[in-house]
Amino acid sequence: MKLKNPPVNSLSLEMLTELVINLEKLENDKAVRGLVLTSEYPGIFSAGLDLMEMCGRNPAHYAEYWKALQEFWLKLYQSSLVVVAAINGASPAGGCLMSLICDYRILADNPKYTIGLNETLLGIVAPFWFKDTMVNTIGHRASERALQLGLLFPPAEALQVGLVDQVVPEDKLQSTALSVMAQWLAIPDHARQLTKTMMRKPTVDHLVKQRDADIQNFVSFVSRDSIQKSLQMYLQKLRQKKS
Numbered sequence: 710m711k712l713k714n715p716p717v718n719s720l721s722l723e724m725l726t727e728l729v730i731n732l733e734k735l736e737n738d739k740a741v742r743g744l745v746l747t748s749e750y751p752g753i754f755s756a757g758l759d760l761m762e763m764c765g766r767n768p769a770h771y772a773e774y775w776k777a778l779q780e781f782w783l784k785l786y787q788s789s790l791v792v793v794a795a796i797n798g799a800s801p802a803g804g805c806l807m808s809l810i811c812d813y814r815i816l817a818d819n820p821k822y823t824i825g826l827n828e829t830l831l832g833i834v835a836p837f838w839f840k841d842t843m844v845n846t847i848g849h850r851a852s853e854r855a856l857q858l859g860l861l862f863p864p865a866e867a868l869q870v871g872l873v874d875q876v877v878p879e880d881k882l883q884s885t886a887l888s889v890m891a892q893w894l895a896i897p898d899h900a901r902q903l904t905k906t907m908m909r910k911p912t913v914d915h916l917v918k919q920r921d922a923d924i925q926n927f928v929s930f931v932s933r934d935s936i937q938k939s940l941q942m943y944l945q946k947l948r949q950k951k952s
Protein backbone atom coordinates (compact mmCIF):
# COMPACT_ATOMS: atom_id res chain seq x y z
CA MET A 710 0.00 0.00 0.00
CA LYS A 711 1.48 3.31 -1.06
CA LEU A 712 0.69 6.40 0.98
CA LYS A 713 -0.35 9.12 -1.43
CA ASN A 714 -1.51 12.47 -0.07
CA PRO A 715 0.65 15.23 -1.57
CA PRO A 716 2.78 17.04 -0.71
CA VAL A 717 3.84 15.32 2.54
CA ASN A 718 1.41 12.41 3.18
CA SER A 719 -0.06 14.17 6.17
CA LEU A 720 -2.77 12.15 7.87
CA SER A 721 -5.85 14.19 7.01
CA LEU A 722 -9.36 13.07 7.98
CA GLU A 723 -9.90 11.91 4.40
CA MET A 724 -6.62 10.03 4.29
CA LEU A 725 -7.31 8.26 7.62
CA THR A 726 -10.78 7.26 6.45
CA GLU A 727 -9.42 5.89 3.18
CA LEU A 728 -6.67 3.97 4.94
CA VAL A 729 -9.22 2.26 7.20
CA ILE A 730 -11.44 1.36 4.23
CA ASN A 731 -8.49 -0.02 2.26
CA LEU A 732 -7.27 -2.04 5.22
CA GLU A 733 -10.73 -3.54 5.67
CA LYS A 734 -10.85 -4.48 2.00
CA LEU A 735 -7.45 -6.17 2.17
CA GLU A 736 -8.33 -8.03 5.36
CA ASN A 737 -11.54 -9.31 3.79
CA ASP A 738 -9.64 -10.60 0.75
CA LYS A 739 -8.68 -14.18 1.51
CA ALA A 740 -5.87 -14.05 -1.06
CA VAL A 741 -4.06 -11.33 0.94
CA ARG A 742 -1.90 -12.28 3.95
CA GLY A 743 0.54 -9.40 4.17
CA LEU A 744 0.95 -5.73 3.46
CA VAL A 745 4.00 -3.56 2.82
CA LEU A 746 3.31 0.04 3.77
CA THR A 747 5.44 2.61 1.97
CA SER A 748 5.22 6.09 0.45
CA GLU A 749 4.51 7.07 -3.11
CA TYR A 750 6.94 9.96 -2.59
CA PRO A 751 10.49 8.88 -1.74
CA GLY A 752 11.85 11.41 0.73
CA ILE A 753 8.71 11.64 2.83
CA PHE A 754 7.06 8.64 4.46
CA SER A 755 4.50 10.77 6.32
CA ALA A 756 4.56 14.19 8.00
CA GLY A 757 2.22 12.83 10.65
CA LEU A 758 -1.11 14.29 11.65
CA ASP A 759 -2.41 16.96 9.34
CA LEU A 760 -1.86 20.20 11.21
CA MET A 761 -4.63 21.83 9.18
CA GLU A 762 -7.10 19.45 10.84
CA MET A 763 -6.00 20.71 14.25
CA CYS A 764 -5.90 24.47 13.56
CA GLY A 765 -8.79 26.93 13.51
CA ARG A 766 -11.54 24.28 13.38
CA ASN A 767 -14.48 23.73 15.73
CA PRO A 768 -14.75 21.19 18.58
CA ALA A 769 -17.02 18.88 16.56
CA HIS A 770 -14.36 18.69 13.85
CA TYR A 771 -11.58 18.01 16.35
CA ALA A 772 -13.68 15.19 17.87
CA GLU A 773 -14.40 13.65 14.45
CA TYR A 774 -10.73 13.85 13.50
CA TRP A 775 -9.48 12.29 16.71
CA LYS A 776 -12.03 9.48 16.49
CA ALA A 777 -10.83 8.71 12.94
CA LEU A 778 -7.23 8.60 14.17
CA GLN A 779 -8.15 6.22 16.99
CA GLU A 780 -10.04 4.07 14.46
CA PHE A 781 -7.00 3.90 12.19
CA TRP A 782 -4.65 3.04 15.05
CA LEU A 783 -6.98 0.29 16.33
CA LYS A 784 -7.42 -1.15 12.84
CA LEU A 785 -3.74 -1.26 11.89
CA TYR A 786 -2.44 -2.27 15.32
CA GLN A 787 -4.83 -5.24 15.40
CA SER A 788 -4.54 -6.18 11.74
CA SER A 789 -4.60 -9.89 11.02
CA LEU A 790 -2.18 -9.23 8.14
CA VAL A 791 1.59 -9.14 8.43
CA VAL A 792 2.36 -5.45 8.11
CA VAL A 793 5.88 -4.35 7.15
CA ALA A 794 6.76 -0.65 7.03
CA ALA A 795 9.21 0.19 4.23
CA ILE A 796 10.08 3.67 5.41
CA ASN A 797 11.37 5.61 2.43
CA GLY A 798 11.44 9.08 3.89
CA ALA A 799 11.04 11.35 6.91
CA SER A 800 8.66 9.95 9.48
CA PRO A 801 7.93 12.44 12.27
CA ALA A 802 5.17 12.19 14.91
CA GLY A 803 2.08 10.48 13.46
CA GLY A 804 4.31 9.09 10.68
CA CYS A 805 6.43 7.41 13.33
CA LEU A 806 3.32 6.19 15.14
CA MET A 807 2.07 4.58 11.92
CA SER A 808 5.41 2.76 11.54
CA LEU A 809 5.41 1.67 15.17
CA ILE A 810 2.09 -0.13 14.81
CA CYS A 811 3.37 -2.26 11.94
CA ASP A 812 4.96 -5.65 12.70
CA TYR A 813 8.40 -4.80 11.31
CA ARG A 814 10.13 -1.56 10.31
CA ILE A 815 12.82 -1.12 7.66
CA LEU A 816 14.27 2.36 7.17
CA ALA A 817 16.15 3.52 4.07
CA ASP A 818 19.62 4.75 4.96
CA ASN A 819 19.52 8.48 4.32
CA PRO A 820 20.41 11.05 7.01
CA LYS A 821 17.38 13.13 6.03
CA TYR A 822 15.02 10.28 6.88
CA THR A 823 14.53 10.96 10.55
CA ILE A 824 11.92 9.22 12.67
CA GLY A 825 10.47 9.90 16.11
CA LEU A 826 7.62 11.28 18.18
CA ASN A 827 8.54 14.99 18.13
CA GLU A 828 5.26 16.35 19.55
CA THR A 829 6.92 18.36 22.33
CA LEU A 830 8.75 20.41 19.69
CA LEU A 831 5.33 21.63 18.57
CA GLY A 832 4.32 22.45 22.15
CA ILE A 833 1.90 19.51 22.24
CA VAL A 834 1.94 16.22 24.10
CA ALA A 835 1.92 12.71 22.65
CA PRO A 836 -1.25 11.02 23.97
CA PHE A 837 -0.92 7.97 26.26
CA TRP A 838 -1.54 5.48 23.46
CA PHE A 839 1.23 7.01 21.30
CA LYS A 840 3.46 6.68 24.38
CA ASP A 841 2.32 3.10 25.02
CA THR A 842 3.12 2.17 21.42
CA MET A 843 6.60 3.62 21.73
CA VAL A 844 7.30 2.06 25.13
CA ASN A 845 6.27 -1.35 23.71
CA THR A 846 8.91 -0.89 21.01
CA ILE A 847 11.92 0.76 22.65
CA GLY A 848 11.25 0.47 26.38
CA HIS A 849 10.44 2.95 29.12
CA ARG A 850 13.70 4.84 29.65
CA ALA A 851 14.46 5.36 25.96
CA SER A 852 10.85 6.49 25.39
CA GLU A 853 10.94 8.89 28.32
CA ARG A 854 14.00 10.60 26.90
CA ALA A 855 12.81 10.52 23.28
CA LEU A 856 9.34 11.83 24.12
CA GLN A 857 10.44 14.64 26.44
CA LEU A 858 13.08 15.88 24.03
CA GLY A 859 10.92 15.27 20.92
CA LEU A 860 13.84 13.41 19.37
CA LEU A 861 13.91 12.71 15.65
CA PHE A 862 16.42 9.90 15.10
CA PRO A 863 18.54 9.55 11.95
CA PRO A 864 18.76 5.94 10.65
CA ALA A 865 21.79 4.64 12.60
CA GLU A 866 20.42 6.02 15.89
CA ALA A 867 16.90 4.78 15.15
CA LEU A 868 18.33 1.30 14.69
CA GLN A 869 20.43 1.53 17.82
CA VAL A 870 17.50 2.57 20.01
CA GLY A 871 15.23 -0.08 18.42
CA LEU A 872 12.80 2.28 16.77
CA VAL A 873 13.39 0.42 13.49
CA ASP A 874 14.39 -3.22 12.98
CA GLN A 875 16.68 -2.74 9.99
CA VAL A 876 18.40 0.04 8.05
CA VAL A 877 19.21 -0.73 4.41
CA PRO A 878 20.48 1.19 1.37
CA GLU A 879 17.63 3.03 -0.31
CA ASP A 880 17.73 0.86 -3.44
CA LYS A 881 17.38 -2.30 -1.34
CA LEU A 882 14.35 -1.16 0.65
CA GLN A 883 11.57 -2.82 -1.34
CA SER A 884 13.44 -6.10 -1.93
CA THR A 885 14.30 -6.30 1.78
CA ALA A 886 10.65 -5.67 2.66
CA LEU A 887 9.63 -8.57 0.41
CA SER A 888 12.14 -10.98 1.89
CA VAL A 889 11.13 -10.01 5.43
CA MET A 890 7.51 -10.54 4.40
CA ALA A 891 8.35 -14.03 3.07
CA GLN A 892 9.95 -14.89 6.41
CA TRP A 893 6.86 -13.76 8.37
CA LEU A 894 4.48 -15.50 5.96
CA ALA A 895 6.28 -18.79 6.51
CA ILE A 896 4.67 -18.90 9.98
CA PRO A 897 1.16 -20.40 10.12
CA ASP A 898 -1.30 -17.49 10.12
CA HIS A 899 -3.44 -18.61 13.06
CA ALA A 900 -0.45 -19.03 15.41
CA ARG A 901 1.10 -15.73 14.40
CA GLN A 902 -2.22 -13.85 14.61
CA LEU A 903 -3.10 -15.19 18.07
CA THR A 904 0.37 -14.31 19.30
CA LYS A 905 0.06 -10.79 17.91
CA THR A 906 -3.33 -10.38 19.59
CA MET A 907 -1.96 -11.64 22.90
CA MET A 908 1.01 -9.25 22.77
CA ARG A 909 -1.06 -6.20 21.79
CA LYS A 910 -4.28 -6.72 23.78
CA PRO A 911 -3.32 -4.79 26.93
CA THR A 912 -2.35 -1.73 24.87
CA VAL A 913 -5.53 -1.98 22.79
CA ASP A 914 -7.69 -2.37 25.92
CA HIS A 915 -6.05 0.68 27.47
CA LEU A 916 -7.27 2.87 24.61
CA VAL A 917 -10.64 1.14 24.12
CA LYS A 918 -11.54 1.73 27.78
CA GLN A 919 -10.72 5.42 27.51
CA ARG A 920 -11.75 6.27 23.96
CA ASP A 921 -14.39 8.88 24.79
CA ALA A 922 -12.33 10.49 27.54
CA ASP A 923 -9.34 10.60 25.17
CA ILE A 924 -11.43 12.39 22.54
CA GLN A 925 -12.69 14.90 25.10
CA ASN A 926 -9.15 15.44 26.34
CA PHE A 927 -7.87 16.07 22.81
CA VAL A 928 -10.72 18.47 22.00
CA SER A 929 -10.22 20.56 25.10
CA PHE A 930 -6.41 20.52 24.75
CA VAL A 931 -6.32 21.48 21.09
CA SER A 932 -9.02 24.15 21.53
CA ARG A 933 -6.86 26.11 23.99
CA ASP A 934 -5.65 29.46 22.68
CA SER A 935 -2.09 28.68 23.76
CA ILE A 936 -2.09 25.38 21.79
CA GLN A 937 -3.60 27.02 18.73
CA LYS A 938 -0.86 29.68 18.91
CA SER A 939 1.88 27.02 19.19
CA LEU A 940 0.52 25.11 16.20
CA GLN A 941 0.18 28.27 14.09
CA MET A 942 3.74 29.28 14.94
CA TYR A 943 5.01 25.83 14.00
CA LEU A 944 3.18 25.97 10.65
CA GLN A 945 4.62 29.42 10.03
CA LYS A 946 8.12 28.10 10.77
CA LEU A 947 7.60 25.30 8.25
CA ARG A 948 6.53 27.82 5.62
CA GLN A 949 9.39 30.24 6.37
CA LYS A 950 11.92 27.42 6.04
CA LYS A 951 11.37 27.66 2.27
CA SER A 952 12.06 31.39 1.90
Ligand SMILES: CC/C=C\CC/C=C/CC(=O)SCCNC(=O)CCNC(=O)[C@H](O)C(C)(C)COP(=O)(O)OP(=O)(O)OC[C@H]1O[C@@H](n2cnc3c(N)ncnc32)[C@H](O)[C@@H]1OP(=O)(O)O
Binds near residue numbers: 761828
Ligand atom coordinates in the same frame (compact mmCIF):
# COMPACT_ATOMS: atom_id res chain seq x y z
C1 LIG B 1 -3.92 15.49 24.08
C2 LIG B 1 -3.23 15.24 22.82
C3 LIG B 1 -2.97 16.46 22.04
C4 LIG B 1 -2.29 16.53 20.95
C5 LIG B 1 -1.60 15.44 20.28
C6 LIG B 1 -1.43 15.70 18.83
C7 LIG B 1 -0.50 14.75 18.21
C8 LIG B 1 0.08 15.07 17.06
C9 LIG B 1 0.98 14.20 16.33
C10 LIG B 1 1.40 14.77 15.00
O1 LIG B 1 1.60 14.01 14.08
S1 LIG B 1 1.53 16.45 14.83
C11 LIG B 1 2.33 16.70 13.25
C12 LIG B 1 3.79 16.69 13.43
N1 LIG B 1 4.47 16.74 12.18
C13 LIG B 1 5.62 17.35 12.02
O2 LIG B 1 6.20 17.91 12.92
C14 LIG B 1 6.19 17.34 10.62
C15 LIG B 1 6.22 18.69 10.04
N2 LIG B 1 6.73 18.68 8.69
C16 LIG B 1 8.04 18.57 8.40
O3 LIG B 1 8.91 18.43 9.24
C17 LIG B 1 8.40 18.65 6.96
O4 LIG B 1 7.31 19.19 6.25
C18 LIG B 1 8.77 17.29 6.30
C19 LIG B 1 10.13 16.81 6.86
C20 LIG B 1 7.70 16.23 6.54
C21 LIG B 1 8.90 17.49 4.77
O5 LIG B 1 9.81 18.53 4.52
P1 LIG B 1 9.84 19.22 3.07
O6 LIG B 1 9.91 18.19 2.02
O7 LIG B 1 10.93 20.25 3.13
O8 LIG B 1 8.41 19.89 2.91
P2 LIG B 1 7.88 21.26 3.57
O9 LIG B 1 8.30 21.36 4.99
O10 LIG B 1 8.24 22.39 2.66
O11 LIG B 1 6.30 21.03 3.56
C22 LIG B 1 5.54 21.10 2.35
C23 LIG B 1 4.17 21.65 2.69
O12 LIG B 1 3.51 20.75 3.56
C24 LIG B 1 3.11 21.42 4.77
N3 LIG B 1 3.17 20.49 5.89
C25 LIG B 1 4.24 19.85 6.38
N4 LIG B 1 3.92 19.03 7.39
C26 LIG B 1 2.58 19.17 7.56
C27 LIG B 1 1.65 18.58 8.46
N5 LIG B 1 2.01 17.70 9.40
N6 LIG B 1 0.36 18.93 8.34
C28 LIG B 1 -0.03 19.82 7.41
N7 LIG B 1 0.80 20.43 6.52
C29 LIG B 1 2.09 20.09 6.60
C30 LIG B 1 4.11 22.56 4.90
O13 LIG B 1 3.59 23.59 5.72
C31 LIG B 1 4.26 22.99 3.46
O14 LIG B 1 3.10 23.74 3.13
P3 LIG B 1 3.20 24.98 2.12
O15 LIG B 1 1.82 25.54 2.10
O16 LIG B 1 4.19 25.94 2.71
O17 LIG B 1 3.64 24.41 0.81
